[in-house]
Amino acid sequence: MVFAHDTEVSLQAAAVLANTGLDPDTLTTVEDLDAFYEEFEFTGRRDGDEAELEAVRAIREDLYLLLTANRDEAVEMVNRMLAAAGAIPQLVRHDEWDWHLHAVGPERDLPTRIVVEAAMAMIDVIRADEMTRLGVCADDTCRGVVLDLSRNRSKRFCSTACGNRNAVAAYRRRKMS
Template identity: 65%
Template sequence: MIFGHDTEAGLQAAVALVNSAGEPDALTTVQAVDAWYAEHRYTGRRDRDEVELEELRALRPVLRDLLTTDRDHAAELVNDMLAEAGALPQLVRHGDEDWHLHAIDADAPLARRVVVETAMAVVDVVRLDEMSRLSVCADESCQGVVLDLTRNRSRRFCTTACANRNAVAAYRARKSR
């Protein structure tokens, strides 16, 4: 594990949210938010309405900027996000999760909690000088964000589909020679 479990979970959730903006858009219904929320084990308040859906959809470009920028700009964005949200980091334990950081009340709107949890995760990425763990998919037809948690920093594609498409293209290129 490169980062703490809460950092990795926050980064994975943010990357999934950002990448949901691809073609086709995977975040168009409240039920899609339900699935994302459950998959990434979020806890706390859920309004389950169109307003919450639209707030999450509006976060995607903001989080994309945070996850794909350079270290210094990421630090500035994190500071702004945490200050704007009035974040107050606290150690919490709930469910089967051991002690980890939450920096905003569980009753805050989901979109605000996502911003704060992502910002808190990026704090660790910046402090450990690991921004290279975040990149844009190597598939030229894709703009997905890649979170590379591999030991040897070998992940280049956002999904298996992108990796497979490029492997097939490379194979065909070799065969045509």
């Protein structure tokens, strides 16, 4: 494990959410948001309505920019995001999760909690000088966020689909030559 479990989960959630805004958009219904909420085990306030869906959709570009920023830009963005939310980090323990950080209370709206958790996770990335763990998909037709938590730092594609598409293309090029 490169980072603490809660940091990894927050980074994964942010990357997945940022990538839902790519074509085709994969966060279009409240049910899609329900699945995202459950997959990443969010807790706290959940409105479960169209307004919440639109508010979450609205933060995707900011998350994308944060996850693909250089270190200095990421620092500025993290500081701005945390200040805007009035974040006050505290240790909490709930459900199956042992002690971890939350910087806003469970009563805050879901988009705010997502942004703050992503910003808090980026603090660990920045402090560990691990910005190379984040990047953009190596597929020329994709701009998806890649989060590489592998030991050998070998992840190049945002999804299996992009990886497979490039493997097939490379195979075809080898067969043609």
